[in-house]
Amino acid sequence: TSAEYLARYPTQPNAPRDFAARDRDGDGALNSDEYADPQFPQAYNDPIELFRRADADCDGRVSVDELSGVAQAHQQMLPALMIPAFDDDGDGLLTLSEFRVSMLGNTICGWHTTRTDKNRDGVLTFDEFLFQPDDFLLLQRLYFYRFDADGDGRLIQSEFPYVEFNPNTLYRLAADGSSMEMIWQDKSRPTAGSPEISPDGKWIAFDLYPEGKIMMVRSDGDILTEVRGGLMPSWSVDGKSFAYSQSGVSISDFNGHHSDKFANGWGAQWSPDGKLIAYTMNRGLWVYDVASETSREVLPHNAHPYATLYYGMTWSPDSRYLAIKATSGNVHDIIRIDTQGEKPAFDVLLSTTLSLSHDLTWSPDGERLLFSMNSPQHGRNLLHQLELQDGASPTVFPGIDTNLTYMCQSFSRDGTWIVLTAK
Incomplete structure (x- = not known):
C-alpha cells in the first residue's frame, strides 16, 4: 500500500511521486509487476532471473566473470568477494542455492558501499562492517562471518576491502x-x-x-x-x-x-x-x-x-x-x-x-x-x-x-x- 511504501523509503523525497507513477492501475497498491518495474530506483530484484542471465554457458553455475557481466556498475567489486565467501562446495563457482545467499542474490542492503576502519586499528570489526545499524542484523552477522576466513572475528583487507579513517x-x-x-x-x-x-x-x-x-x-x-x-x-x-x-x-x-x-x-x-x-x-x-x-x-x-x-x-x-x-x-x-x-x-x-x-x-x-x-x-x-x-x-x-x-x-x-x- 502507499503507507507501507512510504514507510519503507522514509528518506526518499520522491517516494510519493514514484508510488503514484508505479501504481499503473490506480488501485492504491502495487502488485508484483508494478513494484518490479526497473525504471524506478527501488524495485524488486528477481535473484533467480539474475542468475539465469549470468549463467552464459548454461551449466547451472556462475563464475566471477559471469557475475561481473550482470552486476551493475556500482556492484563490480562484489563478484570477486562472493566466490570465496559463498562457494560452499569449493569448486570456484556458485550454484543457484549458493548465489541466492550471496550479496548479489540478496540486495536488501547497499553491500557495494565502502566500509571504513574508523578506529584506525588496521582491521574491520563487525560494528565497522555494518551497512544498516538498525535492520537485518542477523543477515549482516552471517555475511561478516562468511568473509572472516580465519575466524578471528575481524576482517583484514584480503578478506573484505575497506578504507582507513583519514584524520582531519x-x-x-x-x-x-x-x-x-x-x-x-x-x-x-x-x-x-x-x-x-x-x-x-x-x-x-x-x-x-x-x-x-x-x-x-x-x-x-x-x-x-x-x-x-x-x-x-x-x-x-x-x-x-x-x-x-x-x-x-x-x-x-x-x-x-x-x-x-x-x-x-x-x-x-x-x-x-x-x-x-x-x-x-x-x-x-x-x-x-x-x-x-x-x-x-x-x-x-x-x-x-x-x-x-x-x-x-x-x-x-x-x-x-x-x-x-x-x-x-x-x-x-x-x-x-x-x-x-x-x-x-x-x-x-x-x-x-x-x-x-x-x-x-x-x-x-x-x-x-x-x-x-x-x-x-x-x-x-x-x-x-x-x-x-x-x-x-x-x-x-x-x-x-x-x-x-x-x-x-x-x-x-x-x-x-x-x-x-x-x-
Missing part, C-alpha cells in the same frame, strides 16, 4: 591560491576542527570534537599543546585570551588556566576590534559587550523565519556585520546581520540546497566570504569563496587540492594566508 589535517593556503602545504596531522587526534590563527600569526588554536578539547600548535606545525576543555576557540584582538564554548560561552586566558563564563549561549566569536563577542542562544543571535559585561539580542528568534541559526558565524572586518548560516527545511542560507541597526534586520547573501558548512570566514579586506560547500562536479565539499557583490555566485577557491574534503577555515589577520582543516 591542518593546511596552510596562500590567500592568492599560489601554494598549499600541510601544517599538522596526528592520526591519534583525527578530529581537528574550528582552527583560528592568533593575531600575531604565530599560533593556531583549534578543537577536537567530540573529545571537547582546545589545542594550540605553532603555525609551522611544531609544539602541540592541550590548553583546556572546550570547543571553537576565538582569539581576542591582543591574542592574550580567547572565547570558547563549553556548557555556555566563556573567556579563557592564553594558557587555559583561568576562565569566566558570560552567557548560556553557543559558538562564541570575538569581533576584530575586540569589543564584542557574538553567540547564539534560543534560536536568536546575541552580542556580549566585553567592557560593560552586558549582552543584547541583535536578531531575536521571532525576527527571522529559520529553524536554526548555526554556530561558526563570522564578523566583518569593521566589526559591524555578522554572517551566519541559517537553515529552514533543506534550504541553507547565508545571511548578513547589521549589529548596529535600530531594529533587527538581515539580508540573504546565498541560498542553496547543497551541503554547506556552518563555518564561515570573512576576508580581512571585507570583499569575500569563505566556506566549505558541496561541489557536484567533484562529489565532495570544497572550499568556496563568495564575492560580496550583487549577483555573485560561489566559486571553488583557486589552488586547493580538489581530492580533499574541506571543513573549516580561518584567515590570518594580515590577509596573506588561510588555515584549513581538510582530509
Whole structure:
C-alpha cells in the first residue's frame, strides 16, 4: 500500500511521486509487476532471473566473470568477494542455492558501499562492517562471518576491502591560491576542527570534537599543546585570551588556566576590534559587550523565519556585520546581520540546497566570504569563496587540492594566508 511504501523509503523525497507513477492501475497498491518495474530506483530484484542471465554457458553455475557481466556498475567489486565467501562446495563457482545467499542474490542492503576502519586499528570489526545499524542484523552477522576466513572475528583487507579513517589535517593556503602545504596531522587526534590563527600569526588554536578539547600548535606545525576543555576557540584582538564554548560561552586566558563564563549561549566569536563577542542562544543571535559585561539580542528568534541559526558565524572586518548560516527545511542560507541597526534586520547573501558548512570566514579586506560547500562536479565539499557583490555566485577557491574534503577555515589577520582543516 502507499503507507507501507512510504514507510519503507522514509528518506526518499520522491517516494510519493514514484508510488503514484508505479501504481499503473490506480488501485492504491502495487502488485508484483508494478513494484518490479526497473525504471524506478527501488524495485524488486528477481535473484533467480539474475542468475539465469549470468549463467552464459548454461551449466547451472556462475563464475566471477559471469557475475561481473550482470552486476551493475556500482556492484563490480562484489563478484570477486562472493566466490570465496559463498562457494560452499569449493569448486570456484556458485550454484543457484549458493548465489541466492550471496550479496548479489540478496540486495536488501547497499553491500557495494565502502566500509571504513574508523578506529584506525588496521582491521574491520563487525560494528565497522555494518551497512544498516538498525535492520537485518542477523543477515549482516552471517555475511561478516562468511568473509572472516580465519575466524578471528575481524576482517583484514584480503578478506573484505575497506578504507582507513583519514584524520582531519591542518593546511596552510596562500590567500592568492599560489601554494598549499600541510601544517599538522596526528592520526591519534583525527578530529581537528574550528582552527583560528592568533593575531600575531604565530599560533593556531583549534578543537577536537567530540573529545571537547582546545589545542594550540605553532603555525609551522611544531609544539602541540592541550590548553583546556572546550570547543571553537576565538582569539581576542591582543591574542592574550580567547572565547570558547563549553556548557555556555566563556573567556579563557592564553594558557587555559583561568576562565569566566558570560552567557548560556553557543559558538562564541570575538569581533576584530575586540569589543564584542557574538553567540547564539534560543534560536536568536546575541552580542556580549566585553567592557560593560552586558549582552543584547541583535536578531531575536521571532525576527527571522529559520529553524536554526548555526554556530561558526563570522564578523566583518569593521566589526559591524555578522554572517551566519541559517537553515529552514533543506534550504541553507547565508545571511548578513547589521549589529548596529535600530531594529533587527538581515539580508540573504546565498541560498542553496547543497551541503554547506556552518563555518564561515570573512576576508580581512571585507570583499569575500569563505566556506566549505558541496561541489557536484567533484562529489565532495570544497572550499568556496563568495564575492560580496550583487549577483555573485560561489566559486571553488583557486589552488586547493580538489581530492580533499574541506571543513573549516580561518584567515590570518594580515590577509596573506588561510588555515584549513581538510582530509
